[in-house]
Structure formats: C-alpha cells, structure tokens
Amino acid sequence: MLIMPGGYVPIDYLPVLIFMVIASAFGLGALLVGSIFRPRRPYPEKLMPYESGNPPVGEPRYRFSIKFYIIAMLFVVFDVETVFLYPWAVVFDKIGLYAFVEMMIFIAILLVGYVYAWKKEAFKWD
Amino acid sequence: MDHIVTDILEFIFLMWFAIFSAGTLDVLINIGIIILKIAAVVAVVMTHVAYATYFERKAIGHMQVRLGPMRVGPHGILQPIADFVKLFFKEDIIPAQADKPLFYIAPVIAVFAAMSSLAVIPFFNGFVIANLNIGLLFILAMSSIGAYGIIMAGWSSNSKYSFLGGLRSSAQVISYEIAMGLSLVGVVMMAGSLNLTDIVKAQQAYPLKMYIFPQFLGFFVFMVAAFAETNRTPFDLPEAESELVAGYFVEYSGMRFALFFAAEYIGMILMALLGAICYLGGWNGPFQIPYIPFAWLLVKVYCIVFLFYWVRATVPRYRYDQLMALGWKIMIPLTLLNIVITGVIKILT
Numbered sequence: 331m332l333i334m335p336g337g338y339v340p341i342d343y344l345p346v347l348i349f350m351v352i353a354s355a356f357g358l359g360a361l362l363v364g365s366i367f368r369p370r371r372p373y374p375e376k377l378m379p380y381e382s383g384n385p386p387v388g389e390p391r392y393r394f395s396i397k398f399y400i401i402a403m404l405f406v407v408f409d410v411e412t413v414f415l416y417p418w419a420v421v422f423d424k425i426g427l428y429a430f431v432e433m434m435i436f437i438a439i440l441l442v443g444y445v446y447a448w449k450k451e452a453f454k455w456d
Numbered sequence: 457m458d459h460i461v462t463d464i465l466e467f468i469f470l471m472w473f474a475i476f477s478a479g480t481l482d483v484l485i486n487i488g489i490i491i492l493k494i495a496a497v498v499a500v501v502m503t504h505v506a507y508a509t510y511f512e513r514k515a516i517g518h519m520q521v522r523l524g525p526m527r528v529g530p531h532g533i534l535q536p537i538a539d540f541v542k543l544f545f546k547e548d549i550i551p552a553q554a555d556k557p558l559f560y561i562a563p564v565i566a567v568f569a570a571m572s573s574l575a576v577i578p579f580f581n582g583f584v585i586a587n588l589n590i591g592l593l594f595i596l597a598m599s600s601i602g603a604y605g606i607i608m609a610g611w612s613s614n615s616k617y618s619f620l621g622g623l624r625s626s627a628q629v630i631s632y633e634i635a636m637g638l639s640l641v642g643v644v645m646m647a648g649s650l651n652l653t654d655i656v657k658a659q660q661a662y663p664l665k666m667y668i669f670p671q672f673l674g675f676f677v678f679m680v681a682a683f684a685e686t687n688r689t690p691f692d693l694p695e696a697e698s699e700l701v702a703g704y705f706v707e708y709s710g711m712r713f714a715l716f717f718a719a720e721y722i723g724m725i726l727m728a729l730l731g732a733i734c735y736l737g738g739w740n741g742p743f744q745i746p747y748i749p750f751a752w753l754l755v756k757v758y759c760i761v762f763l764f765y766w767v768r769a770t771v772p773r774y775r776y777d778q779l780m781a782l783g784w785k786i787m788i789p790l791t792l793l794n795i796v797i798t799g800v801i802k803i804l805t
Binding site: 341342343344345346347348349350352353354356357358360361364365367368369370371372374376377378379380381382386390391392394397398401402404405408409412415416419420421422423426427430433434437441444448453454455 | 490545549587617623633637715781788
C-alpha cells in the first residue's frame with residue numbers, strides 16, 4: 331500500500347496521469363466530434379466482414395497454430411529476464427565484479443533453457 | 457483485482473491530497489503549465505505525424521522515379537490536411553458481427569499507448585513533461601500496452617484477415633520487444649540510469665557525444681526491433697497488403713482507421729526519438745546551434761525516420777518463419793553478447 335511509513339507521494343507522476351487523460355481524450359474526442367459530421371447509411375452488405383468481395387465462408391475465428399502459444403510462453407520467460415536485468419544494469423557501476431559473475435550465472439542458466447527450446451524446435455515455423 | 461482498485465483509488469487520493477495541501481492557486485497554476493506543455497508537445501508531434509506521411513510518400517515516390525502527391529497545394533504540400541478532412545467525414549462502418557465494445561475501444565488504446573510514451577521524452581535540456589527516474593521502463597511498458605490495441609482490434613472485428621493479422625502482429629511485437637528491451641540494457645549499464653535526461657547527459661563523455669560507437673551492436677538490434685515493433689517493412693507482415701489486405705484493421709474505416717494510422721506513425725516517431733536519445737546523443741551535437749535547443753534532436757530523428765522510408769523502398773518483405781527465426785535465433789543472442797561485452801569492458805576499465 332502506498333500510505334505507509336517510508337512511503338511517498340508519487341507527485342512526479344502527476345504529469346504522466348494528465349498526459350494519459352489528454353491522450354485518451356484526444357482519441358475519444360476525435361471519434362465523438364466526428365460522429366456529428368459523418369454520414370451513417372448502413373445496409374447488410376456493407377456490414378459484412380470483408381473477404382475480397384465474396385460472402386464470408388465458415389467461422390472467422392478458426393483454430394490457429396499452437397506455435398503462437400509457445401511464443402507467448404517463451405515471451406514470459408524472457409521478459410522476466412529483461413525485468414531482472416534492468417535494476418542490475420542501473421547499479422552495475424556500484425556493485426562491480428561480484429554481481430557481474432552472478433548475472434553471468436543467471437544468464438547461463440537461462441541459456442540452457444534457450445538451447446533446449448531451440449533443440450525442441452520452438453522457434454521453427456512450418 | 458481488489459488490490460489494484462484500492463491502490464488506484466489510494467493513488468488518486470494521495471495525489472489529490474499532495475496537490476491541495478500545497479495551496480490551491482499554486483497548484484492550479486502548475487497544472488495549467490503542465491497542460492500547456494502537453495498541448496504544445498501533442499500539437500508539435502501530431503504535425504510531424506501528419507507530415508511524416510507526406511514525407512514518406514514523397515521520399516518513396518522519388519526513389520521509384522515518381523513524383524508522389526502533387527495535386528493538393530504546391531508540390532502536394534497540403535495533402536495531409538486533405539487526407540485528414542477526408543477521413544474525418546468518412547462513414548464509420550462497424551461490422552454487424554463485430555464485438556462492439558472491444559471494436560470501439562481498440563483504436564483509442566492504440567493511440568493512447570503511443571501518445572502517453574511522449575510524456576517522458578526529453579526534447580531539449582530541461583524540457584520534459586515528466587522527468588521520471590524509470591523513463592525507459594515506462595516507454596517499454598507503454599509499447600506493451602499498444603499490443604493490446606492490436607490484439608483487441610484483430611479479435612473483435614470477427615473477420616479472417618483481421619484475426620490472422622492480429623495474431624501475427626501480437627506474436628511479432630512481443631518477440632521483438634524482448635530484443636528491444638535487452639538491447640537497451642547496454643545503454644542503461646553505461647549510463648547507470650533509466651532516466652532519459654541522465655542517459656543523454658552521460659553520453660557527453662563519449663566520441664561525438666554518442667553511444668553509437670561503444671554500443672553499435674545494441675544500436676543495430678534496437679533498429680531492427682524498432683522496425684518490427686512498429687510493423688514496418690521489411691517486417692510488415694501483420695498488414696501484408698498482398699495477402700491480408702491490411703491485417704488487424706481491415707474492418708476499420710474513417711476516423712477509427714485514422715487513429716490506428718496515427719498510432720502507427722506516432723510509434724515510428726517515438727522509436728526514432730528513443731533511438732536518437734539513447735544512442736545518438738539526444739539534443740547534443742558537435743557544435744551549439746543558437747536559439748533552437750532541439751535542433752540536433754530534430755535532425756537525428758529525421759535521419760532515423762528517413763531510414764525507415766529508405767528501407768521500405770529497398771527491402772522486400774520477410775517470410776513469417778524468417779521473421780521469427782531472426783528475432784529469436786539471432787537478435788536475442790546478439791543482445792546477450794552485447795550485455796556480456798559491455799559488462800566485461802566496464803569491469804576492466
């Protein structure tokens with residue numbers, strides 16, 4: 331929780347919050363103002379999903395390749411690695427050789443998994 | 457879920473409290489200044505986005521021995537305005553079988569994520585809207601949120617082309633996000649900070665006031681990842697027009713399409729800004745240009761933007777398996793190598 335001894339008020343983030351509000355307002359505003367001026371003449375053919383002019387055949391959301399799941403799982407592993415590397419990189423000057431060796435061991439362990447995924451052809455698309 | 461809601465409420469309350477304990481008038485003036493700065497940044501960036509499209513069509517036109525847009529105004533200089541007016545007055549077609557709420561919100565998320573990242577970009581010494589100590593991390597987080605816009609658009613359109621485009625695009629964006637995140641670790645190691653202003657200042661001690669020479673490997677991977685992240689040629693498979701028509705935004709028209717288009721170009725300019733700030737020394741240059749503090753940043757950004765166009769006019773599109781193999785088998789090992797080399801050099805010196 332934020333309100334704790336030693337906690338702080340994130341006042342630096344106020345401009346970010348305001349920017350986010352303005353950015354959303356920009357998107358929503360452009361659509362809302364546009365809706366006053368633009369025509370609206372729908373008919374069934376116009377509202378069909380586009381399929382090169384033919385009537386749509388079958389389900390649009392059919393089964394897709396399992397590879398996408400594998401990529402998503404690998405992404406989680408490597409993204410967490412990146413997240414670990416960032417704080418390490420920030421204080422790298424102060425912590426020196428000891429932490430460098432530690433991080434090399436961490437990357438080496440991860441590389442074992444990486445090589446395993448490679449050998450299992452997780453990166454191969456056919 | 458409950459935690460998140462209470463945390464957000466507490467954040468807003470604390471913000472409110474901090475603001476109004478400082479004296480209402482001061483606070484309102486400060487908020488007014490922040491809003492003015494944001495308005496200036498948004499106006500400038502949106503103008504550049506509009507003219508980036510014109511610049512692209514002109515540049516690629518001349519590379520293909522065409523003239524590009526010539527009709528609207530002298531040398532087609534008013535073309536972006538004409539495009540905007542046309543898109544603004546176009547009918548907004550929403551497919552009958554679309555998932556309405558997601559379909560409505562997806563382009564807003566895309567433009568929101570691309571634009572919010574601008575909050576931490578330092579345009580010149582002392583001018584940054586939010587001088588966060590986690591600036592770089594914030595940009596990476598926002599580019600991840602941008603992927604939601606793509607996935608939601610692809611899923612909610614209920615069309616085969618959008619669905620395939622959305623799937624491809626999200627897989628591509630998350631794959632190259634790792635390469636991009638890891639390539640920037642080298643910069644963070646050298647600068648010892650995630651704050652973009654600090655990163656620019658740390659580069660002053662290096663040749664040409666740039667990190668590009670010690671970090672050339674990181675810069676190369678960063679640029680490749682930037683092309684993939686922004687779905688641009690040679691990695692524009694999500695919108696491969698010859699097979700998927702336009703990918704995840706096939707079903708979008710009028711202003712909603714314009715928002716996706718704007719988000720893509722803001723993303724491109726953002727990547728150019730990030731590249732210029734992290735590797736090319738930001739607003740610093742070989743000599744001072746008087747009165748225009750952001751001149752060097754502008755020059756560097758336009759060099760990178762031109763590179764985007766040049767590559768588009770030159771390189772054919774990758775195949776999807778080649779794209780994934782390049783990302784996972786070449787770019788990620790290269791960035792890890794870069795981190796190890798940077799670490800060894802830092803330890804030795």
